[in-house]
Amino acid sequence: MKNVLLPTDFSENSWNAIKYAIHFFDTIECDFYLLHVNSLNNFIPLNESMTYDSYYLEDTYTKPIKNKLRGLLKRISKLNINNKKHKFFTLTDNGFFIETISKTIREKQIDLIVMGTKGATGLKKIILGTNTADVITKVKCNTLAVPENATFVSPKEIAFPTDLNLGYNLNILHPLSEIIDQFNTSVRFLHINKDRTKLTADQEQHKTLLEDYFNNTESSFHYLSNKKIEDAVQCFVESRDIDLICMVAKNLNYFQQIFFHSRVEKISYHINKPLLVLHEKN
Numbered sequence: 001m002k003n004v005l006l007p008t009d010f011s012e013n014s015w016n017a018i019k020y021a022i023h024f025f026d027t028i029e030c031d032f033y034l035l036h037v038n039s040l041n042n043f044i045p046l047n048e049s050m051t052y053d054s055y056y057l058e059d060t061y062t063k064p065i066k067n068k069l070r071g072l073l074k075r076i077s078k079l080n081i082n083n084k085k086h087k088f089f090t091l092t093d094n095g096f097f098i099e100t101i102s103k104t105i106r107e108k109q110i111d112l113i114v115m116g117t118k119g120a121t122g123l124k125k126i127i128l129g130t131n132t133a134d135v136i137t138k139v140k141c142n143t144l145a146v147p148e149n150a151t152f153v154s155p156k157e158i159a160f161p162t163d164l165n166l167g168y169n170l171n172i173l174h175p176l177s178e179i180i181d182q183f184n185t186s187v188r189f190l191h192i193n194k195d196r197t198k199l200t201a202d203q204e205q206h207k208t209l210l211e212d213y214f215n216n217t218e219s220s221f222h223y224l225s226n227k228k229i230e231d232a233v234q235c236f237v238e239s240r241d242i243d244l245i246c247m248v249a250k251n252l253n254y255f256q257q258i259f260f261h262s263r264v265e266k267i268s269y270h271i272n273k274p275l276l277v278l279h280e281k282n
Contacts, residue, residue: 017116023152155243164203
């Protein structure tokens with residue numbers, strides 16, 4: 001059974017991620033946790049003389065959120081998926097977003113977080129948003145980021161960009177292996193070299209490890225030369241009609257070159273495909 005965390009701000013963007021997650025695990029037994037976090041910023045008194053008691057907070061913030069979560073459950077019921085293996089639970093908390101996410105992961109033994117990414121009007125890119133970006137980079141839990149316009153399709157090809165500079169604990173690859181088995185999916189390993197140099201001995205060893213681990217899977221290695229890693233990945237994804245991108249968070253420097261810019265408020269995700277980020281567990 002899978003425990004899946006679905007953070008929601010009740011936007012259509014987060015609703016699309018919820019729908020995607022439900023379809024993604026259509027045949028899998030899952031407990032889905034719908035979580036809304038009330039930011040502590042909402043509870044800062046307007047002046048020092050003001051204090052908010054628990055009754056005020058309950059009436060002003062908690063009750064309306066619980067009503068919205070119940071409405072979300074009704075909306076889910078209308079999807080007509082009728083999977084008796086799926087159970088849904090609602091959670092609300094007042095606090096800092098990342099701290100609340102981390103606490104929920106521990107308490108509910110979450111296997112995967114599914115969150116939405118936001119479209120940027122007039123721009124050919126997807127803005128992750130600071131919450132999704134923070135979860136991916138700061139929370140050690142596997143995370144699936146779903147673009148707001150993405151419609152679920154059974155993934156037939158998964159792209160796995162890697163610089164082959166780091167070896168992987170095989171346990172970290174297990175969730176990817178499960179997805180491959182679930183959907184009978186092919187995996188395409190992509191190595192992008194800026195300077196067209198040959199693989200080092202360590203890189204060859206790491207490549208062999210991946211080949212051995214996915215020996216019984218339809219897989220292949222692909223090599224591209226491009227000064228801009230993100231452009232090479234996008235070209236590969238579009239030319240292969242990739243359905244899902246998977247990366248390991250441990251390889252953070254390489255990961256950030258593809259999906260993130262340095263400016264905190266403009267963290268960008270260029271490719272309009274779901275992104276699965278795998279983390280090593282503590």
